[in-house]
Amino acid sequence: IFPLSDGASWSPEDHCFMAHALRLAEKGMYTTDPNPRVGSVVVQGNEVVGAGWHQRAGGPHAEIAALRDARGRAAGATVYVTLEPCSHHGRTPPCADALIEAGVHRVVAAMQDPNPRVAGQGLERLRRAGIEVSCGLLAREAERLNQGFVKRMRLGLPFVRSKLAMSLDGRTALASGDSKWITGDAARRDVHRLRARSSVIVTGIGTLRADDPFLTARPNDATELEQPARVILDSRLRSPPNARVFQQPGRTLVLTTASDPRARQALLDVGAEVLEVEPDGAGRPDVAAVVRLLGRLEFNEVLFEAGASLNGALLSAGVVDEWVVYLAPCVLGDEARGLFRLPGLAGMADRPELAIVDARRVGSDMRLILRSSG
Ligand code: AOF
Numbered sequence: 001i002f003p004l005s006d007g008a009s010w011s012p013e014d015h016c017f018m019a020h021a022l023r024l025a026e027k028g029m030y031t032t033d034p035n036p037r038v039g040s041v042v043v044q045g046n047e048v049v050g051a052g053w054h055q056r057a058g059g060p061h062a063e064i065a066a067l068r069d070a071r072g073r074a075a076g077a078t079v080y081v082t083l084e085p086c087s088h089h090g091r092t093p094p095c096a097d098a099l100i101e102a103g104v105h106r107v108v109a110a111m112q113d114p115n116p117r118v119a120g121q122g123l124e125r126l127r128r129a130g131i132e133v134s135c136g137l138l139a140r141e142a143e144r145l146n147q148g149f150v151k152r153m154r155l156g157l158p159f160v161r162s163k164l165a166m167s168l169d170g171r172t173a174l175a176s177g178d179s180k181w182i183t184g185d186a187a188r189r190d191v192h193r194l195r196a197r198s199s200v201i202v203t204g205i206g207t208l209r210a211d212d213p214f215l216t217a218r219p220n221d222a223t224e225l226e227q228p229a230r231v232i233l234d235s236r237l238r239s240p241p242n243a244r245v246f247q248q249p250g251r252t253l254v255l256t257t258a259s260d261p262r263a264r265q266a267l268l269d270v271g272a273e274v275l276e277v278e279p280d281g282a283g284r285p286d287v288a289a290v291v292r293l294l295g296r297l298e299f300n301e302v303l304f305e306a307g308a309s310l311n312g313a314l315l316s317a318g319v320v321d322e323w324v325v326y327l328a329p330c331v332l333g334d335e336a337r338g339l340f341r342l343p344g345l346a347g348m349a350d351r352p353e354l355a356i357v358d359a360r361r362v363g364s365d366m367r368l369i370l371r372s373s374g
């Protein structure tokens with residue numbers, strides 16, 4: 001592993017330029033999948049002469065965009081980049097070579113590329129070419145931007161969120177199943193940004209049949225947006241082929257434990273992909289197997305938007321990295337449904353516990369972000 005800071009110390013100016021590169025990287029928030037969000041600036045003296053970011057897989061990497069923007073003024077410059085420049089031939093040639101070619105004097109990277117095809121070799125190549133290299137400036141901020149990509153590269157698994165909305169009394173839907181619009185406008189807009197940054201949105205057959213959701217992202221802050229894929233967990237292939245999810249742009253996948261050729265063909269006919277996954281003890285798609293499959297399909301960030309039974313399974317399996325819970329100041333009463341369907345607990349010692357990592361107000365609602373405390 002490349003040393004985090006390599007004994008380097010960074011000036012206040014270095015921090016400023018890296019912060020600038022991080023802001024540029026954020027512009028790829030909704031479009032870079034399955035690639036990471038990366039930003040870069042080229043600096044001569046204290047002047048930014050080039051800026052760029054990675055927009056989409058297959059397109060130029062951030063450093064290439066920044067070098068192009070610098071139009072020949074990169075010789076002798078310092079280049080700030082939020083991820084180690086690549087050393088491999090992927091869809092594009094290695095950025096390390098382009099930086100060497102441009103004659104830059106110094107490269108500051110926020111973090112090493114966790115992609116095993118790079119993993120320190122980009123920095124090494126720059127070093128060997130006589131470029132002054134340091135790595136680790138604002139590393140935590142850079143990692144946070146790419147939690148999904150980083151986790152997938154390290155473990156083969158995506159970063160998993162589950163979004164829940166509940167009343168003040170911890171209820172999510174009326175006994176009838178009606179669950180529309182518990183939260184206010186601001187929370188709903190927040191959810192659309194969460195969907196937009198996700199690679200895929202997952203729900204269960206229960207929610208599909210009850211709500212007929214679109215499962216698309218409609219954020220109000222996007223100039224460009226790649227629609228996330230949609231996944232329906234449907235053990236017995238009961239998804240209605242005329243459900244609205246199948247008419248939306250982008251991929252829709254149905255993950256099932258059944259092999260029912262006729263139902264399968266009806267879904268293929270409306271453009272869905274149908275994949276089999278292993279069942280859990282109750283014959284439903286095993287959620288841990290689902291998450292592994294989504295990692296193999298190169299999804300970085302997974303967002304579950306599901307009902308109590310799927311969320312109960314997710315909680316029991318311990319596969320969720322982050323729970324995003326919107327708390328609306330309304331009361332649904334104790335006949336309404338709770339958030340998680342769980343087998344009855346034998347005692348308080350068995351209760352699943354989570355840790356709150358963020359709590360804030362979003363419009364008229366509260367938003368909590370929780371992680372497993374274990
Ligand atoms: C960089 N700068 O802006 C990005 C990098 O298939 P490719 O050619 O697009 O390569 C994708 C890999 O390159 C990706 O998995 C990651 O390791 C790295 N991403 N590298 O130098 C960038 N987006």
Ligand code: ZN
Binds near residue numbers: 061087093094095
């Ligand atoms: Zn590159």
